[in-house]
Amino acid sequence: MAETFSGSRGPFLEEPLLFEMDSPGQCGVDLPAPPEVSDRLGGLERTAPIGLPGLSEPAVVRHYTRLSQKNYGIDSVFYPLGSCTMKYNPRLNEKLARLPGLADIHPFQPISTVQGALELIDQTAHWLKTLTGMPAIALSPAAGAHGEFCGLMTIRAALDDRGEQRRRVLVPESAHGTNPASAAACGFTVDPIPANGRGRVDLAALKAKLGDDVAALMLTNPNTCGLFEDEILEIAEAVHRAGAFFYCDGANYNAIVGRVRIADLGIDVMHINLHKTFSTPHGGGGPGAGPTVLSAALAPFAPLPAVLHDQQGWRLVEHAGADAAKSCGRIKGFHGQFGVFARALAYMLSMGGDGLRQAAEDAVLNANYLLARLGGELTPSFAGPCMHEALFDDRFLKDSGVTTLDFAKALIDEGFHPMTMYFPLVVHGALLMEPTETESKATLDRFIGSVIGLARQARAGEAAAFKAAPVNTPRRRLDETLAARNPVLRWRPA
Numbered sequence: 001m002a003e004t005f006s007g008s009r010g011p012f013l014e015e016p017l018l019f020e021m022d023s024p025g026q027c028g029v030d031l032p033a034p035p036e037v038s039d040r041l042g043g044l045e046r047t048a049p050i051g052l053p054g055l056s057e058p059a060v061v062r063h064y065t066r067l068s069q070k071n072y073g074i075d076s077v078f079y080p081l082g083s084c085t086m087k088y089n090p091r092l093n094e095k096l097a098r099l100p101g102l103a104d105i106h107p108f109q110p111i112s113t114v115q116g117a118l119e120l121i122d123q124t125a126h127w128l129k130t131l132t133g134m135p136a137i138a139l140s141p142a143a144g145a146h147g148e149f150c151g152l153m154t155i156r157a158a159l160d161d162r163g164e165q166r167r168r169v170l171v172p173e174s175a176h177g178t179n180p181a182s183a184a185a186c187g188f189t190v191d192p193i194p195a196n197g198r199g200r201v202d203l204a205a206l207k208a209k210l211g212d213d214v215a216a217l218m219l220t221n222p223n224t225c226g227l228f229e230d231e232i233l234e235i236a237e238a239v240h241r242a243g244a245f246f247y248c249d250g251a252n253y254n255a256i257v258g259r260v261r262i263a264d265l266g267i268d269v270m271h272i273n274l275h276k277t278f279s280t281p282h283g284g285g286g287p288g289a290g291p292t293v294l295s296a297a298l299a300p301f302a303p304l305p306a307v308l309h310d311q312q313g314w315r316l317v318e319h320a321g322a323d324a325a326k327s328c329g330r331i332k333g334f335h336g337q338f339g340v341f342a343r344a345l346a347y348m349l350s351m352g353g354d355g356l357r358q359a360a361e362d363a364v365l366n367a368n369y370l371l372a373r374l375g376g377e378l379t380p381s382f383a384g385p386c387m388h389e390a391l392f393d394d395r396f397l398k399d400s401g402v403t404t405l406d407f408a409k410a411l412i413d414e415g416f417h418p419m420t421m422y423f424p425l426v427v428h429g430a431l432l433m434e435p436t437e438t439e440s441k442a443t444l445d446r447f448i449g450s451v452i453g454l455a456r457q458a459r460a461g462e463a464a465a466f467k468a469a470p471v472n473t474p475r476r477r478l479d480e481t482l483a484a485r486n487p488v489l490r491w492r493p494a
């Protein structure tokens with residue numbers, strides 16, 4: 001960025017902390033002097049200044065407004081982060097989720113005062129069951145990873161009920177890291193399954209690993225290479241023949257919603273990331289929701305609480321008892337991320353079945369457009385067509401001295417959030433791009449122009465420019481290892 005006489009960069013300031021802007025004596029309010037009162041603290045009163053920074057009201061307003069504009073988000077720019085489904089969240093969803101009758105209620109309110117909220121939860125459950133064709137659902141999981149945990153706890157409870165000591169969980173090498181982590185957290189051991197040359201699960205290798213100690217297979221479909229697992233029916237059959245359960249990681253459900261009924265694939269349990277497929281803004285830690293659909297065999301083991309309707313109206317089953325004797329227990333305080341349910345229900349009802357199917361088709365179309373336009377310049381990892389995301393590896397950078405990381409940093413200078421890097425692990429130096437259905441062809445063309453330009457620049461031997469990138473950001477290359485090992489989380493006066 002060009003230098004200026006005073007160092008001023010207007011809104012492009014590197015924003016200091018409020019404490020660093022301290023101007024002693026300044027104050028944003030004008031309070032009358034406190035009346036003289038006798039001390040009632042018994043000698044514990046403060047003796048030194050409290051250390052709050054002196055700032056005027058406009059200085060504080062500008063500080064927070066500038067910070068708010070530093071967000072790189074889907075409402076301002078294209079965000080092709082693969083696997084994360086960073087799609088636009090229609091404002092209608094926000095409007096409905098913020099209705100006072102939905103936003104201002106409290107989980108400790110008497111059940112008689114939140115009948116509509118319980119019905120909203122049940123409606124959300126109804127449509128998710130309808131879309132997937134699955135008979136039961138647990139709504140309490142707070143995110144995708146939590147849905148995995150919920151599904152595996154349910155499987156564990158079912159195995160305990162059968163008196164079976166199965167403790168091995170099979171997880172493809174391309175799986176999201178949360179899959180093996182969830183399995184381990186539930187007390188299972190993790191056994192990896194290799195991918196075949198087509199980027200799918202190697203069916204023969206899977207069959208060889210099945211045995212009477214296998215509790216479940218955790219499969220992502222479409223998988224993290226952006227490919228549909230086209231042998232899924234054979235996979236389900238083999239898993240069931242071995243007496244194991246079939247868990248599906250449904251984080252990529254956005255590619256097939258309205259097109260594929262999950263129940264038809266032989267899946268016993270699958271989580272749905274509402275914040276991905278059903279449009280809730282996410283990133284920066286949430287909130288999300290990971291409702292988990294269940295087969296009839298697993299339904300009795302679902303976690304609590306559950307929403308029920310009877311003669312008295314809507315109620316919550318909170319404890320294992322007559323209504324839920326075999327439940328795997330409570331996995332979350334209260335009954336899930338209510339605001340996310342409200343958004344998801346608004347999204348489903350406003351889109352309709354045809355609209356949801358169209359969204360899935362457009363997501364797949366956009367990804368295939370990227371694959372087709374970039375396929376000649378970058379190296380696609382597997383033959384297309386793809387589903388909702390396009391996977392490339394770093395062979396196109398061979399001998400250029402440029403790595404996937406350098407390429408991503410250069411994309412920042414082009415004004416784009418980089419794609420997902422180095423994931424999935426089954427290809428070298430992965431670049432995973434997920435455009436989502438809400439991006440226009442004009443936006444995709446601009447992104448493609450930057451990616452192709454950078455690929456040609458890398459091959460032209462301009463590695464030094466890549467090593468220097470990003471140059472347009474207040475912070476350039478960070479020592480990420482040092483930052484992780486030695487984080488400075490607290491401001492101290494100089």
Ligand SMILES: *Cc1c(COP(=O)(O)O)cnc(C)c1O
Binds near residue numbers: 083084220224252290
């Ligand atoms: C996002 C994602 C998850 C984890 O979901 P969270 O909601 O982030 O916990 C799991 N698997 C895949 C394939 C994902 O993309």
